[in-house]
Structure formats: structure tokens, C-alpha cells
């Protein structure tokens with residue numbers, strides 16, 4: 546289950562954080578197809594993109610390898626798997642807005658679920674790497690849609706899409722020089738009933754409209770006045786932003802594992818809160834890339850707002866929500882409250898009940914419930 550054997554070698558590879566009895570594997574056939582291409586070349590300075598747990602990194606350990614992902618949890622997974630295999634850590638880890646090193650021999654790219662993120666990444670490669678840099682991409686064949694091919698042909702030359710093997714395809718191409726218009730990759734829209742304008746970088750959750758779960762929470766916000774508040778899994782930051790507006794004396798920390806979510810939230814706070822509130826934004830509002838609340842101190846928060854994720858890329862999973870609940874239990878002060886909005890069909894009541902003394906359903910409609918957990 547954790548032994549990856551491919552054309553390029555054999556490694557132990559785990560998902561991160563490690564969970565006992567995890568049924569999900571840390572690599573897929575598309576990674577193995579890329580390994581076949583990797584061993585045909587002799588790259589010393591590769592750039593990896595969207596390598597979820599380090600499958601692409603393993604063959605390059607010890608070299609001058611750079612790896613870019615929007616997911617902080619993936620960054621943690623890379624380091625974890627290097628250590629697990631006792632490999633040297635020569636890795637340069639990059640977030641999507643970081644400049645790309647311009648001396649790369651080749652790019653190995655796993656095609657992400659989000660098309661807007663794929664386009665942003667291709668546009669950045671085209672703008673920042675020398676024209677003619679080889680790109681090797683792979684994904685399940687069902688993801689290599691005509692739109693994906695079209696995106697590659699906008700930013701690359703010499704496109705060659707493979708036949709289907711093991712339900713996957715690879716795409717080989719070389720970068721074409723195209724100037725980057727970064728603002729073009731930012732989407733924004735208004736929520737007039739709450740007088741908000743929300744901005745999103747590529748790939749950020751609810752990029753085209755307000756999530757309906759988030760809307761339900763906005764209609765049923767907790768009472769104002771909590772001193773220390775955390776918006777956990779903040780996405781565009783809409784929940785913490787609205788609470789900050791209603792309760793201007795509160796200190797709000799925004800946490801997400803996506804670098805682009807945190808960058809979007811920062812922009813939304815600056816653009817939506819009146820001048821007086823942002824004067825001291827470094828003190829009053831904090832922005833943290835984290836895996837759930839792993840960096841937050843025990844007994845440090847009075848209120849946590851959470852619209853938990855139930856996907857990790859293509860995998861449907863409850864484990865992140867459960868980790869969020871456990872971390873919230875540790876981080877909340879005595880009498881602190883966790884407010885969770887969730888689709889009614891998601892089984893969150895029992896795990897909350899096991900952790901907290903009292904769990905109340907404070908609101909519900911035909912699709913969503915809001916739980917208040919404390920004690």
C-alpha cells in the first residue's frame with residue numbers, strides 16, 4: 546500500500562498527515578508514467594508542479610529540485626517522504642505566487658483538478674521560463690479534456706498528447722514565451738445583500754460564486770463580541786470577514802492550507818473593511834497557511850468558524866473535517882465555541898459529540914445545518 550515501485554526506483558510513500566488504516570494511496574498511475582519519461586532524460590534541475598505527496602520528487606532527491614504546489618499539506622508531505630526514505634533534502638519548495646527559477650532543464654506537471662489553476666500555472670511557466678523548456682504533464686485521461694488541450698496550446702508549442710495507458714495520458718510540449726497578465730487570473734464578484742466584493746486567485750474554493758453553505762452561515766452568524774476568532778479553512782475569507790465587520794473589536798485569524806486562499810483572503814480584508822479597521826491589520830487580522838490548526842496555541846481562541854472541506858483534490862474524504870474538529874477542541878478556551886456549517890448528509894454530529902460536551906444544531910434548512918460545539 547505504501548511501497549511505490551516504478552521504472553525509476555522503489556520508495557516508501559505515504560500521504561500526509563499519516564493516518565493508520567489509510568485506504569488512499571499516495572501516488573497514481575500518472576506519476577508512474579511520468580517516472581518512465583524521467584528516466585529517459587538526465588535532468589539535474591527539474592521543476593515539479595502539483596506533486597501531491599512526493600512521488601515525482603523521489604527520483605530527483607539530492608539534486609537541485611524545485612517543487613511548486615498551492616497546498617501547504619503537500620509541502621509537508623514532500624519533507625515527510627524525504628525523511629521516511631532517508632533522502633537528502635535539497636528541495637526548493639515554492640508557492641504559486643513565488644517567482645519560478647529560470648534555469649530549469651524540464652518541468653514535470655500533474656494536471657490539477659482546477660482548470661483556472663492549470664491555466665495560471667501554464668501562463669506563469671510561459672512568462673518566466675525560457676521559451677523551449679520541455680514540459681511533461683500527466684493525468685487520468687478523463688481529465689485531459691479538449692479544454693485542457695486548448696490551454697496547453699495557448700501557452701506551449703510542439704504539443705504531443707499520448708494514447709491512453711493505464712487510464713492516463715501524458716502531454717509533452719515546450720514553453721512558448723507569453724507575457725503574464727497576473728490580474729487576468731483574479732476573479733471577483735459582488736454579494737450585494739452583504740455589501741461584499743470578493744476576489745479570488747486561480748483555483749480558490751468558490752471562485753465563481755458564494756458557496757451556499759457559506760451563505761447559510763452568513764445568514765446565521767454567531768453572536769458578536771468574541772475576542773479571538775479563527776476562520777478555519779477560510780477560502781476567500783468570507784466568514785471571518787463578515788464576523789470582523791459585525792464585531793469590529795474582535796481579533797480574527799484566517800487559516801487555510803492553500804497559499805492562494807490566504808492571498809485572496811488578505812486582499813478581501815484590505816478591500817472590504819473600512820480604512821479604520823485595516824490601519825493595524827497586522828495586529829488585528831492574521832493570515833496563516835497551516836494544516837488545520839497545527840500552528841495555533843492551545844487554549845487561545847474564543848470562536849472558530851468552519852465550513853469544512855470534504856474533498857482533497859479528487860479524493861472525497863471526511864478526515865480533514867475530523868482533524869479540524871480535534872484541533873478546534875485543543876485550541877478553544879474554556880467556554881469557547883466551534884461553529885460548523887455542513888451539508889445535512891455529512892456525518893459530523895457524532896464526531897463532534899465525541900469531542901465536545903455540548904453540540905447544538907443552531908440552524909437548519911433543506912440542505913445545510915449549523916452546529917455549535919463547546920466544552
Ligand SMILES: C[S@@+](CC[C@H](N)C(=O)[O-])C[C@H]1O[C@@H](n2cnc3c(N)ncnc32)[C@H](O)[C@@H]1O
Pocket residue numbers: 618750751756758759777778779780781782783784800801802803806835836837838851852853854855865
Ligand atoms: C469548503 S471550503 C470553505 C471556504 C470558505 N470558508 C467558505 O465558506 O467559502 C474549505 C476550505 O478548507 C481548506 N482546507 C482544506 N484542507 C485544509 C487543511 N488541512 N487545513 C486548512 N485548510 C484546509 C480548503 O483549501 C478550502 O479553502
